[in-house]
Amino acid sequence: MILLVYAHPHHGRSIANRALISAARDVDGVTLHPLYDRYPDFSIDVAEEQRRLAAARVIVWQHPTFWYGTPALLQLWLETVLTRGFAYGEGGTALRCKQVLWVTTTGGTPAQYVHGAVHGRPFGDFAPRMEQTARFCGMHWLDPFVVHAAHKMPADELARFASAYRARLQDLVSAPQST
Amino acid sequence: MILLVYAHPHHGRSIANRALISAARDVDGVTLHPLYDRYPDFSIDVAEEQRRLAAARVIVWQHPTFWYGTPALLQLWLETVLTRGFAYGEGGTALRCKQVLWVTTTGGTPAQYVHGAVHGRPFGDFAPRMEQTARFCGMHWLDPFVVHAAHKMPADELARFASAYRARLQDLVSAPQST
Numbered sequence: 001m002i003l004l005v006y007a008h009p010h011h012g013r014s015i016a017n018r019a020l021i022s023a024a025r026d027v028d029g030v031t032l033h034p035l036y037d038r039y040p041d042f043s044i045d046v047a048e049e050q051r052r053l054a055a056a057r058v059i060v061w062q063h064p065t066f067w068y069g070t071p072a073l074l075q076l077w078l079e080t081v082l083t084r085g086f087a088y089g090e091g092g093t094a095l096r097c098k099q100v101l102w103v104t105t106t107g108g109t110p111a112q113y114v115h116g117a118v119h120g121r122p123f124g125d126f127a128p129r130m131e132q133t134a135r136f137c138g139m140h141w142l143d144p145f146v147v148h149a150a151h152k153m154p155a156d157e158l159a160r161f162a163s164a165y166r167a168r169l170q171d172l173v174s175a176p177q178s179t
Numbered sequence: 180m181i182l183l184v185y186a187h188p189h190h191g192r193s194i195a196n197r198a199l200i201s202a203a204r205d206v207d208g209v210t211l212h213p214l215y216d217r218y219p220d221f222s223i224d225v226a227e228e229q230r231r232l233a234a235a236r237v238i239v240w241q242h243p244t245f246w247y248g249t250p251a252l253l254q255l256w257l258e259t260v261l262t263r264g265f266a267y268g269e270g271g272t273a274l275r276c277k278q279v280l281w282v283t284t285t286g287g288t289p290a291q292y293v294h295g296a297v298h299g300r301p302f303g304d305f306a307p308r309m310e311q312t313a314r315f316c317g318m319h320w321l322d323p324f325v326v327h328a329a330h331k332m333p334a335d336e337l338a339r340f341a342s343a344y345r346a347r348l349q350d351l352v353s354a355p356q357s358t
Contacts, residue, residue, distance in 0.1 A: 075246075078245070
């Protein structure tokens with residue numbers, strides 16, 4: 001029902017994403033789909049991915065933010081799976097009205113995401129591309145779940161984020177149209 | 180002197196990027212570096228890439244825009260080549276004060292990049308990530324060279340863009356500090 005497309009090239013070394021995935025993976029109705037485990041060689045089975053997407057009602061894109069963008073394999077997944085005739089264009093209605101939740105972690109603190117600080121801008125300035133990708137395919141964009149500076153966070157604070165994420169997914173399972 | 184890092188997974192099928200590359204490749208002082216030719220298996224030689232970057236004065240990132248972002252191999256290149264201690268962080272000064280020219284082509288017309296149209300926003304809203312990546316590494320961000328709807332463009336109009344690109348590169352070769 002919820003397809004959790006997860007892209008982290010170093011899951012074992014991740015602190016934040018590992019905590020989030022642990023909280024999410026056994027939520028009833030959530031199917032975890034770790035792209036780097038499935039496609040370590042970057043050779044994506046497009047038909048399989050499209051079947052997974054078509055069967056889902058909610059799609060989660062979870063990944064660390066690398067250079068203000070998505071890890072390479074998730075970018076490749078967008079390029080190869082969201083094809084014309086499937087995701088957009090004539091007959092491309094497979095994703096229409098599905099919900100998308102974008103979940104990302106960053107290395108920076110919120111204070112670093114302001115004009116004049118090291119990341120130069122509000123983090124939201126880097127979000128339009130994921131949002132517009134979803135909207136272009138006719139999907140509903142949900143309020144993103146962003147965790148900043150998660151790898152430096154005290155364990156109890158990270159645990160609170162993980163619980164909030166789990167609750168968010170549970171809500172999406174039980175209340176399909178909530179945004 | 181100018182390293183033209185070029186990322187297109189289907190160069191042979193590209194109309195716009197092929198025209199731009201043809202105009203750029205024999206400019207004196209420009210070294211064309213086509214990532215998809217060099218690394219068809221996505222296995223990047225980081226040391227080689229860092230040597231190339233260190234030797235350049237101007238770096239060009241040229242690619243088609245895919246889902247409002249960079250092709251996967253260029254994303255992987257950013258992730259693996261722009262490392263801490265090389266591009267940023269302690270001792271990471273190798274790119275400082277180099278100039279970056281971002282060159283990209285899109286499938287949409289300028290009229291589609293407005294609020295309410297299919298691409299939802301001005302194209303510039305999708306640019307901050309490349310700019311901030313450059314700035315984070317202490318590089319000078321030049322005015323980007325963007326060609327919209329290039330694959331549908333009349334040949335003479337595309338030729339004008341290609342000439343303008345060539346002129347831009349020639350200027351960068353001869354006037355290093357121009358922005």
